[in-house]
Amino acid sequence: MHHAALPRPSAEAVAAVVTALTRMLGNRAVTSDSIREQHSHGEGLPTIGMPDIVVFPETNEEVAAILALCNSHRVPVVPFGAGSSLEGQLAALAGGVSIDMNRFDAVLEVNPDSMDCRVQAGVTREAVNAHLRDTGLFFPVDPGANASIGGMAATRASGTNAVRYGTMRENILGLTIVTPDGRIVRTGSRARKSSAGLDLTHLYVGSEGTLGVITEIQLKLYGVPESIVAATCSFPGLDGAVASVVASLQAGLKMSRIELLDEVQVRICNAYSSLGLPETPHLFLEFAGSKSGTDEDVEFMKAIVADHGGGDFQFAERLEDRNRLWKARHNCYYACMAFAPGKKNMGTDACVPISALPQVLLETKADAAASGLITPIVGHVGDGNFHLGIMFDENNPEEVDKAEGMAFRVARRAIAAGGTCSGEHGIGVHKIVHLEAEHGYGVELMKQIKATLDPNGIMNPGKVYPA
């Protein structure tokens, strides 16, 4: 990976900020190497930028004071949630301050009658759902990792449930943000819809920490369905699996999860999670609704799958069986790492119109096969989103080149098919090279907005926007 050199703040400015933050926050301002290193990266990425200091604020006012200080000294700020981002979003490319939001760990309010809640940004998705356990409600967005809600908002994350419930974009009613100059602003409202002014909420959702810090999030909640049935089914080839997905979507089947694993990914998951599945392409499905509704949907889907050459349904109805299945799915990333010890996993995040999915998947599969690398495919195919994982040795230049080339082609293939280089991981550092290919002059508009809302460029510099 090659990154443009970023201007760094002066040593005097950094020293002044470190001194002021230490005075302001005491032992919640940390400069130890281990903490700085831990805050320099997300999942599975090399350290490409260390912050000078890590701070652990506890209130909106503290975040505002930190940002106002950094803004006055032109010192960069990188917001940090659970550290599970995948595209280099957390690297402090020009040093500066990592704001760790983990002490923003309160569920501020739960409104069961309106089916919404307000949480602080550091609350994880599992913590939200643990908190909601007795209400009969849940928050559906599930990127696999136990990410923070603030990080998920900043990345416009989604995951396995998006085909039914939407992504963070569809499930956030409002935010509290802190602007780079230290203003605390509430966007949106608790109303389910609004036509009152520019949609600031959706401007900040997916802004990857480049416009300010998200400190609180108002979330939509949903009733836990009466009946939930998970199932796996297998196919002789990818094409039948994908065609079944397309047919089920067009039939309006209300599945809550439609996940594809190719035969490579199934082999890897068998090894890691002892699934014992035949090593062919599989769909992992979840049906949710009333008991009669899920019965009806299961029968409908069985017929669709049979029509496309698939079968071998295995059902998981009990909570522990469903959890075991989805845990295996969520562990795909770690299963890959364990399967190829010492290799790195270069992820891709193509998302295409569902009609383009078969061709894009099959072209990608052929490209991957030609590489000779280990290249599992797993995907939220109900959204048209899939991840080709590319296992490579970072010390082998040939493998690095192959991996980078293949990842590049996946992104460009998605864009050419009317889709996006990133369905859910964000741009961060690694996808910057694709932003203009995808958005053309729209990138100029994004940069104008960035320059207006963060005139000193302190917020997560070197991310999202091409130079």
Add this chain to the structure above:
Amino acid sequence: MHHAALPRPSAEAVAAVVTALTRMLGNRAVTSDSIREQHSHGEGLPTIGMPDIVVFPETNEEVAAILALCNSHRVPVVPFGAGSSLEGQLAALAGGVSIDMNRFDAVLEVNPDSMDCRVQAGVTREAVNAHLRDTGLFFPVDPGANASIGGMAATRASGTNAVRYGTMRENILGLTIVTPDGRIVRTGSRARKSSAGLDLTHLYVGSEGTLGVITEIQLKLYGVPESIVAATCSFPGLDGAVASVVASLQAGLKMSRIELLDEVQVRICNAYSSLGLPETPHLFLEFAGSKSGTDEDVEFMKAIVADHGGGDFQFAERLEDRNRLWKARHNCYYACMAFAPGKKNMGTDACVPISALPQVLLETKADAAASGLITPIVGHVGDGNFHLGIMFDENNPEEVDKAEGMAFRVARRAIAAGGTCSGEHGIGVHKIVHLEAEHGYGVELMKQIKATLDPNGIMNPGKVYPA
């Protein structure tokens, strides 16, 4: 209504633009009084600003040329769709150019497999659905009026189906916009989700023509449900009706429409549409899904309604019966005008968290009763959105004062309850006074974005943003 005086362009600038547009567009540039008057207002509002010229472009490039011209001369531009907006969005407060988008009337592509389509901005929602008739798909957002898709996008419109399918916000995948300096930009993609950069699409959705002109819209489509059942049921009072709505939402009933009409509105609709309903508060419902699914939902809803003192279900299953019912609902506005000849109808557009709806509705009802005016209530209560219509004589200062005071209090009551002054009509001219009450410092961020993307302030001046 009082409006701040806006700076007008110089007579020379206007003359230069009129001359150039006439040369560019021939008889698609019109300066007749009748056409200018027609383009000076939306529904039911007085003329508060006449454009100097009305143009009828046919291509993105023509729109770009018009905007570049106006921008260079600092002459205002007001985009015009079907003329059905309600908040004064179409008034040319400082004169200038009305861009009538009705010649953008093509459905550019329909992708049945991906369930999306691309339409030009002047296509109406009825025209979209007529075009889709043979595909088994439909576009659900239905504000009642046969609005243009471009206008619906610009207003972030919704309507009766939003409780099931969401608003324009949730149903637009991407846009083509023309910036004030004449750049043609495509935002979003055909992918169902994306994390690639700032969400320009949702910044322009709901921007009410103040950031540029929307010329094309990529829409999500849905399969026509197998079974659709409409029904009415009655209640002795508003409270039971609203409590039934809250209970049905919490139970996760998948109704596609949940509309409330109070006894005043039922009386007015009986008179206009010969509904023959008892003159008490009613819910108008629509159930959609599989046959067994709607059967189950109907039974569930009957039990909920009975629990809250309601009943008297009347069903409409045949298409013509359903159409008759929803036509009566859509005609509420015209029914009010006919019921009180010579009076104006001041609409309100409160939208609140569903748990706050009973109190806000009942307080509003009491406020309205005290006024002595005719004040029907109709609402998309599944979204927490309701419209108090206030029939007043614009030549009677006391009625005008009463109406304005009541409308003001409805908006502020909604904001105080955690909601919004506008669920679906937009800010336009009439709700500007509420924007800061609702969004606080967020309004400053909106104004900064506006100033960046429209530095000369030519796009729909005097709307949305307080001075």
